[in-house]
Amino acid sequence: MRGMTAQMGRIIKLDHWWKQYRKGREGDEWPTAPERLKALLRNEKAPFRVIPHSEAFTSPELAASIHATGRRVAKVVMVKADERYVMAVLPSHLHLDLDRLAPLLGTRRVALATEAEIGKLFPDCELGAMPPFGSLYGLRVFLDRSLTREPEIYFQAGTHHEVIEMAYEDFERLVRPEVGDFARSLKKASGF
DSSP states (O other): OHHHHHHHHHHHHHHHHHHHHHHTSHHHHHHHHHHHHHHHHHHOOOOEEEEESSOOOOOHHHHHHHHOTTBBBEEEEEEEEEEEEEEEEEEESSSEEHHHHHHTTOOOOEEEHHOOOOOOOOOTSSTTTSOOOOGGGEEEEEGGGGGGOOEEEEEOOOOSSSEEEEEHHHHHHOOOOOOOEEEEOOOHTTOO
């Protein structure tokens, strides 16, 4: 319960920041995910680098386009646990093992979110390019432990042609993900 209270406090703080940020903007135009993310990182004094790249839709394509190993490229997989959505963040070269994630979520019914559901959850992102900052959307973030070993990580910033690089330490400070072991290699995840 205490962890939930702390999480709600962070979400309320972020929501307050977001309202103040939006109030300072001219007109009613809703900022894009990259704009919101960059504003948050600047506000929290978290150094980052934006890396433009050729359009990439899969995790291996993304890693290749920015010349990074799959261990450092974080991908987001949206999961529906009972009637709530959560972000599962794992290295791009691994696959999500739903059976290992379910106990961390405290549920038995776990499924991948559909494209339609993802589109509704992230209207300011290109489909499948959501950043692993669940707090921008009121979502819990579960992170595979293997990413905690990397000095820096790369992730999509809401588009299929822009990646953000930042220190893992800063990512962890801002996102405060719930860490667990739920990623597998394709060989292990498929049972072969």
